[in-house]
Amino acid sequence: MADTPSLYEELRDRIRSDQPTGLCTIIDGPNIGAKLLIAPDRTAQGTLGHPELDRIVTRDSLAELEAGRSGVRHYGPHGQTTPEDLIDTDTVSVFVESFAAPPQMWIFGAVDFTAALAKVAKVLGYRVLVCDAREVFATRRRFPMADEVIVSWPMPVFVERGTVLGPRDAVCVLTHDPKFDVPAVMGALTTRVGYIGVMGSRTTHAKRMERLTEAGLTDPNEIDRLMSPIGLDIGARTPEETAISICAEIIARRTGRKTPSLRDGSGAIHTAE
Amino acid sequence: MREILDDIERWRHNNRRIAVARVVNIEGSGPRDPGASMAVNEDGEVAGSVSGGCVEGAVVGEALAILHGDMQPRMVTFGYSDDEAFAVGLTCGGIIHLFIEPLNW
Numbered sequence: 001m002a003d004t005p006s007l008y009e010e011l012r013d014r015i016r017s018d019q020p021t022g023l024c025t026i027i028d029g030p031n032i033g034a035k036l037l038i039a040p041d042r043t044a045q046g047t048l049g050h051p052e053l054d055r056i057v058t059r060d061s062l063a064e065l066e067a068g069r070s071g072v073r074h075y076g077p078h079g080q081t082t083p084e085d086l087i088d089t090d091t092v093s094v095f096v097e098s099f100a101a102p103p104q105m106w107i108f109g110a111v112d113f114t115a116a117l118a119k120v121a122k123v124l125g126y127r128v129l130v131c132d133a134r135e136v137f138a139t140r141r142r143f144p145m146a147d148e149v150i151v152s153w154p155m156p157v158f159v160e161r162g163t164v165l166g167p168r169d170a171v172c173v174l175t176h177d178p179k180f181d182v183p184a185v186m187g188a189l190t191t192r193v194g195y196i197g198v199m200g201s202r203t204t205h206a207k208r209m210e211r212l213t214e215a216g217l218t219d220p221n222e223i224d225r226l227m228s229p230i231g232l233d234i235g236a237r238t239p240e241e242t243a244i245s246i247c248a249e250i251i252a253r254r255t256g257r258k259t260p261s262l263r264d265g266s267g268a269i270h271t272a273e
Numbered sequence: 274m275r276e277i278l279d280d281i282e283r284w285r286h287n288n289r290r291i292a293v294a295r296v297v298n299i300e301g302s303g304p305r306d307p308g309a310s311m312a313v314n315e316d317g318e319v320a321g322s323v324s325g326g327c328v329e330g331a332v333v334g335e336a337l338a339i340l341h342g343d344m345q346p347r348m349v350t351f352g353y354s355d356d357e358a359f360a361v362g363l364t365c366g367g368i369i370h371l372f373i374e375p376l377n378w
Contacts, residue, residue, distance in 0.1 A: 033346035070308040095297040
């Protein structure tokens with residue numbers, strides 16, 4: 001029997017295929033439990049009970065989905081949103097739940113630290129891409145946990161796909177090799193990506209900054225986007241500990257918490273125990 | 274929701290009635306953000322979580338009451354300290370608003 005899929009089945013399939021989707025549910029007011037399933041690439045399905053309410057909630061939930069936010073919004077029964085319109089009228093509370101596509105982490109450099117970082121990033125829900133120009137290193141066998149492993153120089157990847165990166169995404173440059181680091185950093189800076197981290201000792205960092213200046217990076221606002229050396233100053237030593245320090249820094253940058261980033265300190269990154 | 278889909282699908286395959294509880298709002302300190310979800314089937318099996326483990330037991334009770342009762346969706350709040358409150362609270366002192374409904378949509 002070829003039943004049309006239920007709203008739940010539509011939602012399930014869209015979540016599983018990482019297609020951005022919003023589920024709007026009346027949680028208080030008339031028609032409690034009524035639902036509207038919204039998506040940027042198709043018309044809304046279901047109804048909250050009134051076409052005008054559906055139209056306004058669709059508009060609002062698409063914006064919430066874009067921002068990856070979920071929360072409760074209040075409307076009049078016909079979608080009224082201004083406070084004057086809501087006086088002496090029943091209000092409808094709608095839980096707008098956003099199922100955004102997972103954030104992305106692009107890791108440049110197929111080195112020892114890459115596998116550990118890819119693992120931790122997967123735990124945190126990232127879609128992970130690993131990129132290195134060296135064919136022998138950038139293999140699926142070395143990075144089975146990554147969603148994608150590509151053999152390429154950095155710039156073509158940013159030119160072809162850089163527009164998909166946004167504030168929730170991260171670029172981590174782990175190569176220590178200026179031939180690869182410099183174009184990776186310059187490429188990342190052309191995007192809207194929220195986090196750019198670059199690995200290396202303080203000496204490597206200083207030399208790299210010289211190379212980046214030669215490559216044309218002089219705008220202090222752009223330089224300020226770089227977390228270099230990458231990671232929080234938690235005394236991480238192993239690749240796994242370093243991966244934790246990087247991911248913790250990404251979280252802290254997103255939430256705006258004051259944490260000791262290696263970039264903002266001085267002295268040795270690794271100290272003898 | 275993403276992390277409880279496999280369990281939900283297994284239960285659906287076995288024709289179990291299912292209720293889904295979702296965090297819709299938190300006040301003050303709360304362990305999980307809006308969207309955190311938990312599913313309960315009519316046999317009392319559980320998938321997912323909506324707090325740090327403080328209220329899950331009570332959510333199972335609410336979910337079973339819905340599945341074996343009127344099958345009506347409802348809001349449930351945990352963490353108030355007045356008489357209206359449920360006996361269960363959050364150790365973190367926050368207030369958590371859940372929407373619990375049967376999965377019949």
